[in-house]
Amino acid sequence: MTTFPKIRMRRLRSNPLLRDLVRETRLDVGKLVQPLFVCPGSDVDRPISAMPGCSQMSIDRTVEKARMLSDLGIRSIILFGIPSVKDAVGSEASAENGIVPQAVRALKKAVPQMLVWCDVCLCEYTDHGHCGILHGDHVDNDATLPRLSAMALACAQAGADVIAPSDMMDGRVGAIRSTLDESGFQDAVIVSYAAKYASSFYGPFREAAESTPAFGDRRSYQMDPANSDEALREVALDLEEGADIVMVKPALSYLDVIRRVKDRFQVPVAAYNVSGEFSMIKAAAAAGWLDGDRAMREVLLSIHRAGADIILTYHGEELARAGA
Ligand code: PBG
Numbered sequence: 001m002t003t004f005p006k007i008r009m010r011r012l013r014s015n016p017l018l019r020d021l022v023r024e025t026r027l028d029v030g031k032l033v034q035p036l037f038v039c040p041g042s043d044v045d046r047p048i049s050a051m052p053g054c055s056q057m058s059i060d061r062t063v064e065k066a067r068m069l070s071d072l073g074i075r076s077i078i079l080f081g082i083p084s085v086k087d088a089v090g091s092e093a094s095a096e097n098g099i100v101p102q103a104v105r106a107l108k109k110a111v112p113q114m115l116v117w118c119d120v121c122l123c124e125y126t127d128h129g130h131c132g133i134l135h136g137d138h139v140d141n142d143a144t145l146p147r148l149s150a151m152a153l154a155c156a157q158a159g160a161d162v163i164a165p166s167d168m169m170d171g172r173v174g175a176i177r178s179t180l181d182e183s184g185f186q187d188a189v190i191v192s193y194a195a196k197y198a199s200s201f202y203g204p205f206r207e208a209a210e211s212t213p214a215f216g217d218r219r220s221y222q223m224d225p226a227n228s229d230e231a232l233r234e235v236a237l238d239l240e241e242g243a244d245i246v247m248v249k250p251a252l253s254y255l256d257v258i259r260r261v262k263d264r265f266q267v268p269v270a271a272y273n274v275s276g277e278f279s280m281i282k283a284a285a286a287a288g289w290l291d292g293d294r295a296m297r298e299v300l301l302s303i304h305r306a307g308a309d310i311i312l313t314y315h316g317e318e319l320a321r322a323g324a
Pocket of ligand 1: 119120121122123124167201202203204205206273274275276
């Protein structure tokens with residue numbers, strides 16, 4: 001057996017040129033998706049306290065931000081809307097002149113080279129903060145599907161390139177695909193949040209998107225963190241229903257799930273490096289407990305190495321500025 005001292009693993013680590021030569025994965029700014037929170041008004045830039053560097057921005061500011069991100073090499077943004085009014089069925093989610101469709105129109109006009117993704121979910125738009133229509137305290141799966149389809153259609157009509165349903169209702173990918181196809185949007189891409197877990201790591205996002213449930217939690221529709229076989233079933237079903245790209249969310253506590261999905265299905269896989277994962281690094285770096293830039297790179301690299309082709313991350317702008 002050929003082994004030490006003939007084999008020396010340190011040989012290929014001995015200088016930066018060699019390390020670079022044998023590096024197996026690299027970060028690519030063009031594969032990052034930057035989430036943005038769009039709110040009503042003009043010239044609004046309201047920092048989100050738990051997510052340093054992120055803000056709720058009005059459409060004019062969002063357009064400026066998108067232009068700057070594009071100049072930095074970022075090619076995709078995903079929009080979350082903060083509506084002016086919320087009600088039981090999330091009416092503004094599907095309104096032609098809702099906050100997100102308006103933003104999409106402005107963005108596609110001003111920054112046409114940017115791929116505009118729309119998160120499709122009712123939780124920011126309902127007064128109770130759940131991701132679907134309620135019957136009593138129960139989130140009614142089938143009654144929610146037409147609402148999600150209507151929201152997806154409003155986004156597609158405004159010019160969205162990518163529709164990304166994040167609600168975890170059963171059958172929503174199929175419902176949305178049919179609605180889009182019937183309306184002439186055969187080419188609108190669906191990225192399904194296929195394996196989305198009921199996670200504590202969404203905490204800061206709920207402040208950012210003002211979408212905390214008024215009662216209970218999301219465990220009757222989002223996945224149990226203990227399961228990964230179930231994630232493969234979710235992915236298989238969403239692909240059958242017509243998803244083009246599948247997502248695992250959150251990323252960091254679910255690297256094993258990302259790898260299983262990538263190994264099983266020969267499709268593009270996205271992962272969402274969620275708000276809590278971002279805030280932990282920011283908080284620790286601010287306290288001087290770790291090197292924020294290195295931690296960010298290590299985390300993003302781990303998600304990529306686990307098998308994610310595309311990464312949704314609040315670090316996008318920062319990484320693009322610093323250079324991948
Ligand atoms: C639901 C949605 C959530 C996130 C993205 N889409 C929150 C939730 O399910 O409670 C979380 C993203 C993050 O934490 O960064 N519309």
